[in-house]
Amino acid sequence: MKKTAFLLLLIFLGSVLLQLVLPWWSVVPLCLALAAWRGPTGGQAFLAGLLGVGLSWWLPAAWLNTHGANLLAARVATLLPLAGQPWLLVLLSGVLAGLAGGLAALSGALLRRAAEPRNALPAA
Amino acid sequence: MLRFLPGTLVLLVTLTLTWVLNTKQGDVPPVARLLSPYRGFWQNGEAPTDFPEQQTLHLPGLQQPVRVRFDNRRVPHIFAQNDHDLYYAQGYLTARDRLWQMEFMTRVAAGRISEVVGPRALEYDRFQRRMGLPYGAENSLRAMLKNDTTRLVLESYSAGVNAYISSLSPREYPFEYKLLDYAPEPWQPLKCALLLKLMAWDLSGRSDDLRLSNILSKYGPKVTQDLFPDYPFREDPIVPVGTPLDFKPLPVPATPPSFTAALSDKVPQREPDAELGSNNFAVAGSRSASGLPLLANDPHLQLNLPSIWYQVQLHAPGQNVYGVTIPGAPAVIIGFNEQVAWGVTNVGGDVLDWYQLKFRDNTKREYWHDGRWKPVRRVVERIVVRGLPDRLDTVLYTHHGPVVYDHDEKPFNPQTPTQHAMRWTAHEGADEVLAFVKLNHARNYQDYDRALRTYASPAQNFIFASNQNDIAIRPNGRYPLKWPEQGKFILDGTDARADWQGWIPMTQTPRVQNPARGFVSSANQHSAGPDYPYYIGWDYAPWDRGHRINQQLAKMRRATADTLRELQNDNLGINAQTMLPWMLDNTLGNRLAIIKNPAALLSPAEKDALAVLGRWDYHYTTDAVAATIFELWYQELMKRLWEDDFGKAATGLEMRYPSRDRTNRLLLEQAATSPWIDDRRTPLRENGNNLLTTSLQFAVDSLTRKFGPLGPKWGWANQKSTDINHLAQLPGFGHQDIVCAGSPGTVNATGPRNGPSWRMVVALGPQVKAYGIFPGGQSGNPASRYYDDMLESWRVGKLDELVFLRAADENHPRLQAAWRLEK
Numbered sequence: 001m002k003k004t005a006f007l008l009l010l011i012f013l014g015s016v017l018l019q020l021v022l023p024w025w026s027v028v029p030l031c032l033a034l035a036a037w038r039g040p041t042g043g044q045a046f047l048a049g050l051l052g053v054g055l056s057w058w059l060p061a062a063w064l065n066t067h068g069a070n071l072l073a074a075r076v077a078t079l080l081p082l083a084g085q086p087w088l089l090v091l092l093s094g095v096l097a098g099l100a101g102g103l104a105a106l107s108g109a110l111l112r113r114a115a116e117p118r119n120a121l122p123a124a
Numbered sequence: 125m126l127r128f129l130p131g132t133l134v135l136l137v138t139l140t141l142t143w144v145l146n147t148k149q150g151d152v153p154p155v156a157r158l159l160s161p162y163r164g165f166w167q168n169g170e171a172p173t174d175f176p177e178q179q180t181l182h183l184p185g186l187q188q189p190v191r192v193r194f195d196n197r198r199v200p201h202i203f204a205q206n207d208h209d210l211y212y213a214q215g216y217l218t219a220r221d222r223l224w225q226m227e228f229m230t231r232v233a234a235g236r237i238s239e240v241v242g243p244r245a246l247e248y249d250r251f252q253r254r255m256g257l258p259y260g261a262e263n264s265l266r267a268m269l270k271n272d273t274t275r276l277v278l279e280s281y282s283a284g285v286n287a288y289i290s291s292l293s294p295r296e297y298p299f300e301y302k303l304l305d306y307a308p309e310p311w312q313p314l315k316c317a318l319l320l321k322l323m324a325w326d327l328s329g330r331s332d333d334l335r336l337s338n339i340l341s342k343y344g345p346k347v348t349q350d351l352f353p354d355y356p357f358r359e360d361p362i363v364p365v366g367t368p369l370d371f372k373p374l375p376v377p378a379t380p381p382s383f384t385a386a387l388s389d390k391v392p393q394r395e396p397d398a399e400l401g402s403n404n405f406a407v408a409g410s411r412s413a414s415g416l417p418l419l420a421n422d423p424h425l426q427l428n429l430p431s432i433w434y435q436v437q438l439h440a441p442g443q444n445v446y447g448v449t450i451p452g453a454p455a456v457i458i459g460f461n462e463q464v465a466w467g468v469t470n471v472g473g474d475v476l477d478w479y480q481l482k483f484r485d486n487t488k489r490e491y492w493h494d495g496r497w498k499p500v501r502r503v504v505e506r507i508v509v510r511g512l513p514d515r516l517d518t519v520l521y522t523h524h525g526p527v528v529y530d531h532d533e534k535p536f537n538p539q540t541p542t543q544h545a546m547r548w549t550a551h552e553g554a555d556e557v558l559a560f561v562k563l564n565h566a567r568n569y570q571d572y573d574r575a576l577r578t579y580a581s582p583a584q585n586f587i588f589a590s591n592q593n594d595i596a597i598r599p600n601g602r603y604p605l606k607w608p609e610q611g612k613f614i615l616d617g618t619d620a621r622a623d624w625q626g627w628i629p630m631t632q633t634p635r636v637q638n639p640a641r642g643f644v645s646s647a648n649q650h651s652a653g654p655d656y657p658y659y660i661g662w663d664y665a666p667w668d669r670g671h672r673i674n675q676q677l678a679k680m681r682r683a684t685a686d687t688l689r690e691l692q693n694d695n696l697g698i699n700a701q702t703m704l705p706w707m708l709d710n711t712l713g714n715r716l717a718i719i720k721n722p723a724a725l726l727s728p729a730e731k732d733a734l735a736v737l738g739r740w741d742y743h744y745t746t747d748a749v750a751a752t753i754f755e756l757w758y759q760e761l762m763k764r765l766w767e768d769d770f771g772k773a774a775t776g777l778e779m780r781y782p783s784r785d786r787t788n789r790l791l792l793e794q795a796a797t798s799p800w801i802d803d804r805r806t807p808l809r810e811n812g813n814n815l816l817t818t819s820l821q822f823a824v825d826s827l828t829r830k831f832g833p834l835g836p837k838w839g840w841a842n843q844k845s846t847d848i849n850h851l852a853q854l855p856g857f858g859h860q861d862i863v864c865a866g867s868p869g870t871v872n873a874t875g876p877r878n879g880p881s882w883r884m885v886v887a888l889g890p891q892v893k894a895y896g897i898f899p900g901g902q903s904g905n906p907a908s909r910y911y912d913d914m915l916e917s918w919r920v921g922k923l924d925e926l927v928f929l930r931a932a933d934e935n936h937p938r939l940q941a942a943w944r945l946e947k
Contacts, residue, residue, distance in 0.1 A: 019162040025142050060161035069169025072907030076165055078856025093159040096145060103138040110131030
């Protein structure tokens, strides 16, 4: 649990920093590398990636939604269509990025395990 | 190695997902890039701190500091110390609010939409290029750059726009760039010319030559002259009949032997948009409370967001002008300064003609003209298509102009005939920008007179008023010098006598200054009466709005700005007033027909509808049920009257209906005897009563199906349903079903999609006072509350007082921010 939380925190902080200067997809190699380095189970990796990257979007999106972007978010939420609900759009934004992050972390974890010399690995 | 399989598979899924979320898929935007809070649309929000009350912006290219004040509608009031800086700042600040719109519209004009949206815009792009919009823009640009003033204005404005574009990082691109996934490109003076050509297309790009030629072939000259006369039965022309000429007219070219164009039925029909029109009117001091003139203007265009117009005040040595501009074009188009005010409405003159060509052979390299074969010029258009290789399209040009369609293929715009060359005033180079720059500087009638001389296309009714108590109006533009009816039908492209032979001199366009009646006005009706010596066109907007305006102006005594505002919002339907009493009499009165044909007895619902109509005061108010019934009834009546004779389904030919004016005359005066009343498709011989009854039944039935039994739901605003849509038709970015009064035929010409795109009233005086509103806002950013903050005032017919400053440091309670722009 602690291990997952630490990985999550790393992913979250790394994602925020990277996305300040790089495109959003920089979170994919980041999650992959961090998961491969830390060596969690598949489930832990996915969860840390999903929430770590997700939070890196949920928090700023929620902040912007209450600081000037609400009107536009409502319009975009009508366009997509998400019934014109800005908060649904905040949720969806983070889920999409989180999914990419989670899958990237999962693949990192799985590849690390495949590369490890020991054959017998505990199940995730 | 099998143990690497799960990881590799998940990695593949991850990369695929990442690619999908990062890439535009057809019309679906790159979702993750759009939704990213770091670079996506969330960054386009507008918090109060994003618009500081005070700041200094450093802009390369400025020569001296520029001061800008913003009022509570976000209108920039620009105070520059020279013309270069003035137009530079105008370009910069307009781009700051409207970059996407102005760039997108130039792409629309240039036929470059496929670059952004891919192959589905290809036919549209081809059409724009084949109609020669970019060709006309280049001709105009050449003419404009020859003039030192225009060159300075265009180049400074472009530099200002580019200063804004180059200050942007992708994170700061306007929302629509992120949605459509492309980037702004550098601005050029050509783009300003393209925007003017787009206006010319909207306002003068319609023609019925093909339809009239088909009618002439089918029914002969007598019927054509009778049903499609050159001057309407009821008319109230802009320059009043009897206005003395202050010039000696040129001889007009002789009418060549009549030419019968080949029948053409290759194109389906699309009626020209009758709603695009405008009003302007001015009263002399003799009719105003102040003793000085008042002027009003409201151009009716398709209503979109971001708004068509952008308000600005421009102040520099030698000028202090306020008004609306077209984002992407410098100077004020409709506005006022301390001495004068002016406005425009469209002239319905015939400035676009078609010539039937005779090619030597199928290679189409030579065409017959003036007794010999002449070479066809071939221009290759390269159309960049997103996601596909470039498309090359060869357009043929004769000396007339482009051959818009050179194969028997399905044309994009159904009104365009095949195998014909097009001659159009918008293809000619002219310096319209200079005309507006001069109007911005004008101090009196003489300046107005001089300013209009370089204005060619689209021809406009320029109305004018000054604080020296002058009022005037001129249907002004470059008109070909034509023989009567030249270009009403398709012309013979082999005959040199059918070419345009020159121009009506700019000093001889229709005009009137300070008429005895104490007012001038226009609402797109005929420019002048039959006593004007030149033929300009035959098909203008119906007289309704113009007539109502003149009726009301003639009653005005001690008028104020509010009197003119009320007239702009006048909802009386002249057509209903003219026709409804007759329609009611002849539906109720003809008992004989009902006895003969009991099926024609009216149902209770139809009787109720007639009762509602009988009580109507002809005002198109939001809750007027009668307006809804009348409009549908009248429209159906027209259709039942003409469909069998001029409809495509019945005749197999592309034709058009006679005008409303001619139809009304037929119904009111000739219904008993006219052979056109009978429906040729039935063995029965129909009379006017049958048409009226069946049309009424149709109207009541369809309204009952749409809204339920007769009741408040049938109210006019509900039926009309005015929508203002985003330029890219994005759901959620416009306003639907706006409850507002008026109809296309009333002075308040608010229709389903078109309407007053700017309402302005100016009271001239020692201290000019002006009022204005448009249905939207100054900002083009859909995140901003200034995107549509003026809509509600517009809806209810109110105007804002416009903040007009004399100096940069003047105090005004509505000023909110003061910026400084410097090097």
